[in-house]
Amino acid sequence: MVTVESAHGPLRLIDVYYAQNLEDIDALKANLSPNKIVYIRQAPITFDLQQFAGWYRPFSTILLDLERDIEELFKEASSTCRRQIRRIDRMPGHIAIGRNDPVVCSDFRKLYNGFVARSRHAEPLSRSRLDLLRPITDVFVAYFEGRPLCGHIFVRDQTIGRVGLLLSASTRLEGEDPPGFVGAMNRWLHWYEVRLYKSEGMLQYDFGGAGTDTPREAGIAWFKQSFGGRQVLEHNYIAAGPVGRVAIALFYAMRRIRSARWTSGPGGRLTNSGWTDIRRAAAAKEHEKSP
Numbered sequence: 371m372v373t374v375e376s377a378h379g380p381l382r383l384i385d386v387y388y389a390q391n392l393e394d395i396d397a398l399k400a401n402l403s404p405n406k407i408v409y410i411r412q413a414p415i416t417f418d419l420q421q422f423a424g425w426y427r428p429f430s431t432i433l434l435d436l437e438r439d440i441e442e443l444f445k446e447a448s449s450t451c452r453r454q455i456r457r458i459d460r461m462p463g464h465i466a467i468g469r470n471d472p473v474v475c476s477d478f479r480k481l482y483n484g485f486v487a488r489s490r491h492a493e494p495l496s497r498s499r500l501d502l503l504r505p506i507t508d509v510f511v512a513y514f515e516g517r518p519l520c521g522h523i524f525v526r527d528q529t530i531g532r533v534g535l536l537l538s539a540s541t542r543l544e545g546e547d548p549p550g551f552v553g554a555m556n557r558w559l560h561w562y563e564v565r566l567y568k569s570e571g572m573l574q575y576d577f578g579g580a581g582t583d584t585p586r587e588a589g590i591a592w593f594k595q596s597f598g599g600r601q602v603l604e605h606n607y608i609a610a611g612p613v614g615r616v617a618i619a620l621f622y623a624m625r626r627i628r629s630a631r632w633t634s635g636p637g638g639r640l641t642n643s644g645w646t647d648i649r650r651a652a653a654a655k656e657h658e659k660s661p
Contacts, residue, residue, distance in 0.1 A: 404611035446598030458558035535578030
């Protein structure tokens with residue numbers, strides 16, 4: 371389990387990745403002060419948070435087993451995936467990979483914020499947020515003839531040997547480079563990371579989600595599935611104190627205002643994004659049972 375904590379005015383936000391056991395969650399619950407919000411991300415088991423009036427969301431992702439032979443993993447990728455990786459392999463003099471140094475981090479922010487501005491699917495990445503993530507992440511950028519074309523940020527849990535894609539960006543929407551070539555570079559960067567992490571003794575490579583709720587998500591899931599691997603269902607939770615709950619409600623209310631895709635529903639304010647209000651869902655079940 372890895373955690374990162376940040377302050378947003380009076381609020382304390384804690385992101386928890388890969389919580390493995392009930393003891394970890396009990397410790398978090400014991401310290402859940404009124405102004406704290408705890409995001410439990412990609413837990414392999416379910417937890418009982420009903421008394422904390424939290425939210426739940428299932429999370430589908432794809433894992434590659436890095437304990438397997440690398441050639442076996444490559445053979446399981448689709449023919450398109452293998453062909454594009456080989457295409458980039460044939461131009462080593464033009465390709466460079468950067469990892470974790472200040473220039474790479476700066477280039478990734480530019481890539482990501484430019485990508486977000488065009489796709490409008492997420493919030494920009496601030497320098498302070500990236501600095502906060504640095505102790506638990508790896509930042510990669512792939513360069514073609516000196517220009518950054520794509521990049522990834524991975525959460526790294528050394529204890530359990532797992533890395534998970536957290537953020538990804540490319541120049542695909544900028545129009546300067548053919549989208550097909552940028553896509554091939556992105557595939558090649560994933561494969562470079564797979565080989566690198568295997569050499570470093572990591573055990574699992576997590577593609578960071580494979581949702582299909584929207585056409586955009588389905589397209590991204592198709593890209594990730596082209597590498598083979600195993601699809602698994604994991605579990606996301608939000609637990610918050612009273613002040614934190616109000617802040618979450620306001621945050622998602624503002625998001626609904628900004629985007630026509632957000633709609634309210636009987637499951638609570640986060641129903642639109644796939645989140646289920648645990649307390650309301652439990653109350654609804656009890657109501658259904660009553661005569």
